[in-house]
Amino acid sequence: MIRSNDILGLIHSNAYDACLSELTNMRTMGSVPFGGRYRLIDFTLSNMVNAGIGKVGGVTKSNYQSLMDHLGTGRAWDLARKHGGMYLLPPFLLEESGSFDNRIEAIKGNMNFIGRSDEEYILMSDCNVVMNFSASAFAAFHEKSGADITILVKRGSVPAIENTLVFETDGSGRVTSAVFGSAGDEGCFSTNIYFMKKALLERLINDAAAMKKKSFEEDIIMENVGKLKVFAMEHTGFAYAIDSLKAYYEANMALLEAENAHDLFMSKRPIYTKVRDDMPALYGIESNVENCLISDGCVIKGTVENSIIGRGVTVEKGAVVRNSVIMQDSFIGVGARVESVIFDKSVILKPGKTLCGAEGFPVYVGKGIVI
Amino acid sequence: MSKKTECIAMLLAGGQGSRLGILTKNIAKPAVPYGGKYRIIDFPLSNCVNSGIYTVGVLTQYQPLELNDYIGNGAAWDLDRESGGVHILSPYQQIKGSEWYKGTANAIYQNINFIDRYDPEYVCILSGDHIYKMDYSKMLAFHKEKDAACTIAMLEVPWEEASRFGLMLVNDDGAIIAFEEKPKEPHSNKASMGVYVFTWSKLREYLLADEADENSSNDFGKDLIPAMHQAGERLFAYHFDGYWKDVGTIDSLWEANLDLLRPSVDLDLSDPSWRIYSKSSAAPPHYISAKAKVQNSMITEGCSIAGNVDYSVLFAKVKVEEGAVVDSSIIMPGTVIKKGAVVQYAIVAENAVIEQGAVVGEKPENTLNRDEWGVAVVGAGVKVGQGARVAPKAMAGEDVPAVSAEEETK
Numbered sequence: 001m002i003r004s005n006d007i008l009g010l011i012h013s014n015a016y017d018a019c020l021s022e023l024t025n026m027r028t029m030g031s032v033p034f035g036g037r038y039r040l041i042d043f044t045l046s047n048m049v050n051a052g053i054g055k056v057g058g059v060t061k062s063n064y065q066s067l068m069d070h071l072g073t074g075r076a077w078d079l080a081r082k083h084g085g086m087y088l089l090p091p092f093l094l095e096e097s098g099s100f101d102n103r104i105e106a107i108k109g110n111m112n113f114i115g116r117s118d119e120e121y122i123l124m125s126d127c128n129v130v131m132n133f134s135a136s137a138f139a140a141f142h143e144k145s146g147a148d149i150t151i152l153v154k155r156g157s158v159p160a161i162e163n164t165l166v167f168e169t170d171g172s173g174r175v176t177s178a179v180f181g182s183a184g185d186e187g188c189f190s191t192n193i194y195f196m197k198k199a200l201l202e203r204l205i206n207d208a209a210a211m212k213k214k215s216f217e218e219d220i221i222m223e224n225v226g227k228l229k230v231f232a233m234e235h236t237g238f239a240y241a242i243d244s245l246k247a248y249y250e251a252n253m254a255l256l257e258a259e260n261a262h263d264l265f266m267s268k269r270p271i272y273t274k275v276r277d278d279m280p281a282l283y284g285i286e287s288n289v290e291n292c293l294i295s296d297g298c299v300i301k302g303t304v305e306n307s308i309i310g311r312g313v314t315v316e317k318g319a320v321v322r323n324s325v326i327m328q329d330s331f332i333g334v335g336a337r338v339e340s341v342i343f344d345k346s347v348i349l350k351p352g353k354t355l356c357g358a359e360g361f362p363v364y365v366g367k368g369i370v371i
Numbered sequence: 372m373s374k375k376t377e378c379i380a381m382l383l384a385g386g387q388g389s390r391l392g393i394l395t396k397n398i399a400k401p402a403v404p405y406g407g408k409y410r411i412i413d414f415p416l417s418n419c420v421n422s423g424i425y426t427v428g429v430l431t432q433y434q435p436l437e438l439n440d441y442i443g444n445g446a447a448w449d450l451d452r453e454s455g456g457v458h459i460l461s462p463y464q465q466i467k468g469s470e471w472y473k474g475t476a477n478a479i480y481q482n483i484n485f486i487d488r489y490d491p492e493y494v495c496i497l498s499g500d501h502i503y504k505m506d507y508s509k510m511l512a513f514h515k516e517k518d519a520a521c522t523i524a525m526l527e528v529p530w531e532e533a534s535r536f537g538l539m540l541v542n543d544d545g546a547i548i549a550f551e552e553k554p555k556e557p558h559s560n561k562a563s564m565g566v567y568v569f570t571w572s573k574l575r576e577y578l579l580a581d582e583a584d585e586n587s588s589n590d591f592g593k594d595l596i597p598a599m600h601q602a603g604e605r606l607f608a609y610h611f612d613g614y615w616k617d618v619g620t621i622d623s624l625w626e627a628n629l630d631l632l633r634p635s636v637d638l639d640l641s642d643p644s645w646r647i648y649s650k651s652s653a654a655p656p657h658y659i660s661a662k663a664k665v666q667n668s669m670i671t672e673g674c675s676i677a678g679n680v681d682y683s684v685l686f687a688k689v690k691v692e693e694g695a696v697v698d699s700s701i702i703m704p705g706t707v708i709k710k711g712a713v714v715q716y717a718i719v720a721e722n723a724v725i726e727q728g729a730v731v732g733e734k735p736e737n738t739l740n741r742d743e744w745g746v747a748v749v750g751a752g753v754k755v756g757q758g759a760r761v762a763p764k765a766m767a768g769e770d771v772p773a774v775s776a777e778e779e780t781k
Binding site: 035036037075255256258261264265270271272273275277278279280281282283284285286287288289290291292293294295296297299308309312 | 406407408446447631632640641646647648649651653654655656657658659660661663664665666667668669670671672684685686
């Protein structure tokens, strides 16, 4: 059995920022707010911690101030440690390991951190797939199948993310073919969560970098499907790959289904996040709330329907919020009305104003904007 | 020897709070849940941190397990520190024998060594029984300005309630002239809040004397402070005006929770400059279903509401099923109110289950005999069976058996 503290976690916090360009303009994919009180990185980080992983590196490229602020010392995830714990890995300003454009360069730039870690295995993940999975079961599958590389896959509609691998497997889960999928096709697509021996990753990355290879998916995974034992393990629970603003909105809304929320926030593997010490949400005398997720610190005096409301949001008297995602500390003034919108943090909608997106195509309003 | 510290706080958290009945059967009073996500002790601890006091001794005695576990290393209040921080101080054995904390003054006396390690100028004595937000640094400044030996925080209470409190007669300067302990006919409405600042050298001297006095009951209010007064020490009253509530009884605990829903009450827990910290439960945002109706209430993360909730405070991970009614009640963490159950004017402790159709508590206007009316209480982990009833003012400390439909019609 693989010991949990023999696994190093590595998270790519900036991967696929471009899919959510509005939301990642000032932050990393990992620090995008989600589900009222979380940031996207909370899911993958909690998955690692819940499996007993005690050392995690967060690879960053740009705009990582919000991520640093969110993670702090890592205490919220029990990763403030003397030995191991949370490491934020900003890029070095050196030519060979400077700002990177692909996963191979990103890992290559952090070879020092990876090399110096004592762990035998590595679990690698991005932040754009929202799910709660057992990393212990993933490691056990890897060991039992005798795999060199194990990839966590999800069956469904292939997300519109560049270079998404789609696999075919034999009965044991061994990958027999790997191709780039086209968005919308049905298939077993990669969640970009990988498990392997650290030494193997180091060798693969060094070889690929030496050959000036650019694509982790094509030059390392596809290339080795026949040569190494590459296995795929299917995640059958809730998983949502966020490939666009629309998908971001839909993934939030999906949490209003009890089954999805239960699967994602199951109590035996809780999702941790930075604690804000808000008071509980306060409902006014004329409040009217239906089918919503509401976070601590909210003050709700108006009507809110089918929405995800972040921490510290105020909905004033007579205001109406429908089918919307409202991030923390936003303010909806007296008698104002919003429908199908995504409000980033601290948006202020003044009294009486109205703002509506089309059904299913929400309007996005940037951080701190006053309407 | 630890780093010299100007002022440290000693928090008396050993009390049973016997008037809270089954709510304190397994936990000390300071660990009693309050306000949706807090426990009573969060208030003095947060006040300390917000006032810049980072060394706090917490004296525990009665049922300390949950309290010790809750405080942990103090990280929730930023009190996990290299120098200072929070320390749990329980009674201990010594060469000459061992004894429990006999009284409030004796509890501090037994921890003189702890205080001496920090060599403080001043010691703040607090109790873990009250809900209030107070800047102790202002009181300390007052204490220094008056060159006092002891400063007692004082609150003006309504005259008609004054006889329930320890009262002080104070001159224009703030100096205390006389004390009255729960008098029948009060001459003052200035009540002690149980918050003291002492000059440590003075307190140390009087603690030793108090311990040597065999007739003393070793209590601050009854023995030590009167002794200081008699000896002519400089005693001052520091005027506090703000929300303060002793949540010592079922009624006052119920009231203090519902005070949070009254806009007129001066207790703002959302003030970012004076946060009240607590240990987080790592639960998702709460869910309000399309069938729910929630009004004038406080609801915490992890709740799932499909019934009607009005004028109530719900703690983390409470579940209110479809058709259930929660009115004017306090529901503590993890409790489930099943379909069609009705909970009114009640306090339901942690992880209780109110089965389908059960009825807990009653509106006062529906009670025939008003004298028999009171807030109903359901203890932690108690199951109130299907169709069963918990009468107003009753305390259900053990499972209440289900009542079948036939029995009900009889």
